[in-house]
Amino acid sequence: MTRFLAITRTEMLILRRNRWLLVATLIMVLFALALTFAGSAPTGTLGVDMLTVSVASMTTLSVYLAPLLALMIAFDAIAGDVDRGSLSLLLSYPAGRGEILLGKFTAHLAALAFAMTIGFGTAGAVAAFFGGAGPESLMALVRLILTSILLGAVFLALGYLLSALAKGATAAAGMSAGLWLVFVVLYDLGLLGAVVMDKGGTFTQSVFPWVMVANPADAFRLWNIAATEGVAMASGMTGAAQALPNWAAPASLLIWPVLGFALARLAFRRVEP
Amino acid sequence: MTDKALSIDHVFKDRGKTRVLDDITLSLAPGQRVALLGHNGAGKSTLIKSILGLTPIQCGAIRIGDATPGSAQARRETAYLPEAVSFHPALTGREQLTLFAQLSGAKADVPGLLERVGLSDALDRRIGTYSKGMRQRLGLAQVLLGQPKVALLDEPTSGLDPISRQDLYAIIDELAAQGTAVLIASHALTEVEARTDRIAIMRKGRMVADDTLNNLSALAGLPIRLKVRASANAEALAAELGGNRINGASVELLCSPDDKMEALRRIAGLGDAVADVEMTPPKLEDLYRHYAQEERL
Numbered sequence: 001m002t003r004f005l006a007i008t009r010t011e012m013l014i015l016r017r018n019r020w021l022l023v024a025t026l027i028m029v030l031f032a033l034a035l036t037f038a039g040s041a042p043t044g045t046l047g048v049d050m051l052t053v054s055v056a057s058m059t060t061l062s063v064y065l066a067p068l069l070a071l072m073i074a075f076d077a078i079a080g081d082v083d084r085g086s087l088s089l090l091l092s093y094p095a096g097r098g099e100i101l102l103g104k105f106t107a108h109l110a111a112l113a114f115a116m117t118i119g120f121g122t123a124g125a126v127a128a129f130f131g132g133a134g135p136e137s138l139m140a141l142v143r144l145i146l147t148s149i150l151l152g153a154v155f156l157a158l159g160y161l162l163s164a165l166a167k168g169a170t171a172a173a174g175m176s177a178g179l180w181l182v183f184v185v186l187y188d189l190g191l192l193g194a195v196v197m198d199k200g201g202t203f204t205q206s207v208f209p210w211v212m213v214a215n216p217a218d219a220f221r222l223w224n225i226a227a228t229e230g231v232a233m234a235s236g237m238t239g240a241a242q243a244l245p246n247w248a249a250p251a252s253l254l255i256w257p258v259l260g261f262a263l264a265r266l267a268f269r270r271v272e273p
Numbered sequence: 274m275t276d277k278a279l280s281i282d283h284v285f286k287d288r289g290k291t292r293v294l295d296d297i298t299l300s301l302a303p304g305q306r307v308a309l310l311g312h313n314g315a316g317k318s319t320l321i322k323s324i325l326g327l328t329p330i331q332c333g334a335i336r337i338g339d340a341t342p343g344s345a346q347a348r349r350e351t352a353y354l355p356e357a358v359s360f361h362p363a364l365t366g367r368e369q370l371t372l373f374a375q376l377s378g379a380k381a382d383v384p385g386l387l388e389r390v391g392l393s394d395a396l397d398r399r400i401g402t403y404s405k406g407m408r409q410r411l412g413l414a415q416v417l418l419g420q421p422k423v424a425l426l427d428e429p430t431s432g433l434d435p436i437s438r439q440d441l442y443a444i445i446d447e448l449a450a451q452g453t454a455v456l457i458a459s460h461a462l463t464e465v466e467a468r469t470d471r472i473a474i475m476r477k478g479r480m481v482a483d484d485t486l487n488n489l490s491a492l493a494g495l496p497i498r499l500k501v502r503a504s505a506n507a508e509a510l511a512a513e514l515g516g517n518r519i520n521g522a523s524v525e526l527l528c529s530p531d532d533k534m535e536a537l538r539r540i541a542g543l544g545d546a547v548a549d550v551e552m553t554p555p556k557l558e559d560l561y562r563h564y565a566q567e568e569r570l
Contacts, residue, residue, distance in 0.1 A: 006375035010368065017363040017399075084359040089412075092325050092353040093376040094345055272328050 003095040007103025008110075015073070015111045024069050024111070028119020035061050036123045050131020051124060052228070055140045058120055059224045062148045063217050067155040067184055069115065071176040073108045074159020077101075078268060079172040088273035097268050105156060105261065112152040120145050140228040147220050150253050154216040155180075157260025164267035187215050209243040219252035277336070278303045278454035279324065279423045284333035286323060286478075293319050294330065295478040301423065301454035306445060306468065309458040310561055311475035317458040318356060320475070321425045324456075325353055338422050349377070352421035352453075356428040358412035362401030366392055366411050369400060370418075379419035390414045391440060405432035413444060424448055424455045431460075442468045462557045472557070474564045482564045486557065493563045495555035496527035501540055504548040513543065522548075 015021045035057040036050075081087035090100065124141040127133070133141075159176055166172035191212055198204045212218045226242075226249060279301040286294035293316050301307055311317050322328040324335055326343020340347035360369050366387055374381035387396055390410040395403065400411070409432050416424050426445075430438050445468065448455050457469065472489060474482040482489055501524045503510040511518045516526035528536045533552075540547055 003376055003378075006372055010364065010372045013368060014361055014363045084361070085355055085357060086360055088322065088325070088327055089353060089355050089358060089415075090376075091327055092348060092351060093373065094348045094378060095376045096345075273322075 004099040004103035004106070007095065007100055008107040011104050011107030012110065015107065020073060021111050021114065024072075024115040025118050027069070028065065028115045029122050031061055031065060032058050032119045032123030033126060036127045049128075049133055049137050051127045051133035051137040052140060053131075054123060054127035055137065055144050055224070055228075058123060059144055059221060062116075062120075062144065062151065063221055064184055066112070066116070066148045066151040066220075067180055067217060070108070070112060070152040070155035071159045071180055073111070074156045075163050075166075075172040075176040076169050077104050077108075077160050078163040078271060079166050079169040080163075082271065082273055083169045085273075087271070091273060098265055101160060101261070101265055101268055105153075105160070108156050109149070109153055112156070113149045116145055116148045116152065120148065136228060140224070143227060144224055147223055147253060150257065151216060151220045153257040154253070154260055155183075157257055157264050160264035161260060161267050164264060164271050183215060183217050188218065205243075210248070213244055213248045213252050216253055216256040219249040219256075223249035223253060276303075277301065278305070278338060279456070280334075280336045281320070281324070282334045282336075284320075284323065284330050284335060286319065286328070286330045286332075288319075291478075293478050294323065297333070297475075297478075297480050299473055299480060299483060301456060303422070303452045303454055304449045305470050306449050306455045306457065307471045307473055308469040309456055309473050309475065310460075310462065311458075311565060314477075315475040315565070316478040317475055318427055319478075321353070321427055321456070321458060324423075324425060325351060349419070350422040352416040352418065352424040354409075354412045354416050354424075354426045354429055356458075357405075357431060358408060360400045360408065360411065362399060364400055365397050366400060366403070366414075367396050369411065370414055373415045374418055377418050381418050386414045386417055387411075389417065390444070391437070406434060406437055409433055410437065413441065417444070417448070420451060421448075421453050424453050426455065426457045428458060428460065462561055474561065476565050486560075489560055489564070490555050491530060493555070493560055494529055495559050495563060496529060497533055497555065498553040499526040499528060499536060499540070500524075500551040500553070501526065501547055502549040502551075504546060506546070510543070510546055513546075514539065 036054040038057075078087070081090065091097070095103075120141065124133075124138075128138075158179060159172075162175040162179060163169075163172045166175055191208065195204050195208060198208075213222055222244070226244075226246065277300045279299075281297055281299045284294050284297045285292065295316075297316075297320060299307075309317050309320070319328065323330045324337070324342055326341070326347065335342050337347040337350055340350065364372075367383055370381075370383045370387060374383060384393065384396060387393055390413050392407060392410050392414065395407060400408065403411070409429070413429065416426070424445075429441055429445075433441060445455050445457065471483065471485055473480060482492075484492065499516075500519070501510065501514065501516070503522055503524065507518055507522050507524060511524045514524055514526060516524040519525045526536060537550070540550055
C-alpha cells in the first residue's frame, strides 16, 4: 500500500516544481476576490450579508474553474507518460495500474483542494471582514469549498479516462477541452433549448430537473443553491432546485467521481505502452 | 523450481494481420549474457514487452523463474531499460531513482547507485537539463536496484559515447556476476561480440539463430579470408594459388574453416615466393548479415 503513496509524493513534487500549484492557487484567489468585490452591490436590496452574495458569485465561478483546473492536470496523467516512454518502465515495477492511478489521483486532488481552500477562503475572509458574515453564510462557504473539491474530483477522473483513451498528450488535451465545453456550456444550452421548445410541458415539469442533476456541474450548482436560502435568492435560481428531492444533487456529485475513476481504471487496463 | 532465469517457449503474437512474433523459443540461465540482434521491426522490443507482460501473446509460454509475465513476483524479479528512456523533466535524478526504489520495495543506496553510473555531479539537477547519455545512465541505475533475476536492456548503448559504453558493459558484467540473466537488444554488433555468452538473431519475428559466436560461424560456413603478399611476382602467385589479385603485390583467397589448414600448407609450400600471410575469420557483422538479411525459405 505504501507504493501508491510513493507515486503521490512524486506527483506532488512535480506539481510544486512546475509551478502548477502556485499558478492554480493564484488564479483561484484572483478570480474569487474579483467576483466578491464586483458582486457586492446587491447586498442591501436582498437583505443578506456580503459573504452570502460572495458565495453565490463564487459558485458560478467554480462551475467553470474547478473542471478546467482538474482537466488541466489530468489530461497528461497517462498520455504524457506514454509519450515520454516512461510508462512502460513504471509498469515494469511491482506497483499495479490501480495503485499508479490512485497515487496520481490523491496528489492531484490534494493540489486542487489546496487551491480551492486558499482561493475561496481568502475571498470569503475578505467578504466577511468588509460586509459581515453569519453562521449560515460561513456554512455556505465551507459547503462551496467541499463541493468544489468534489467537482474537481469528477473531472480529474474523467480527465484520466480521456488520457487513457487518447493516442497522445496533445490529443488528450484537445479531448479534455471538448469535454469541458460539453459539460459546462453545451449541456445547459441544450437543456435550455429543450425547455423553451417544450413550453412548460411534462418534460419541463418532471424530466428536466433529473436530466439537469445528472450533469455533475449542474448538480454542484443545485447543491450549493438549494442548501442555502440566501444563496438561492442571490443567484435567482430556485425553480429547478425545488423540483428535486434534497438528496438528488449530493448523490450525483458523490457517484460521479467513483464512476469516473472506475471507467478510467478500465480504460487504463487496455493501454499498451 | 526451474534452473532457467528466463524461458520463452514457442511464443506467437499477431498484430493485426502481421505476425510479429513467430514461434520464438529462447532461454537464459542465471548469470548468462545474451545479445538479441535484429533490424528495426524484427520484433526485439515486442519480445521484451511480452516478457514484461506489457503486451499479450497469442500462444506459447513465458516464465521468469517460476512466475508468469506481469505477475507481482515477475515484476519484482525483472529489471527493464526501455529504448531511449525518458523521465519527467521536472524531477531530479535523486527523486526519480528514489521513486523507483520505493516502488521496487528494495532497500537502496540511491546516491551510491547514481555514483556507480557516473551521475553523482547531477544528483540534484533536474532531469530536464540532462543529456541523452545522462538519461540513459539514470535508466541504467534503476536496473541495478534490488537483485533482479532477469535484466532486459533495449538498445542500452544508444546515445552513449564510447567511454560510457565501456562503463555499460562493466555494469552488465557486474549484473551477470551476481547471477542476473541479461538480455541485451542491440544494433552495436562489434561490442556485443566480445561481451556476451550467446547471440540470438531475430528476423521478421522469427528467431533465425541462437548460439555462441563460434558455433554460429561454423554453422554459417562463412569463408575465412586469406591475404597472401607475394615477394616478387604476384601474377605467378595468383596463378599458383587460384585466388584473386587485389593489388599489385597481394592475392586474396577465400576458404572454408575445414580447408583452412590445407590452404596454409600450400602457401607454406611456396617458400620464398610468399612474403606474408594475413588471416581474417568471419566477423559478427558478416554473420549478422548472413542470418538477418539472407532470405531463406
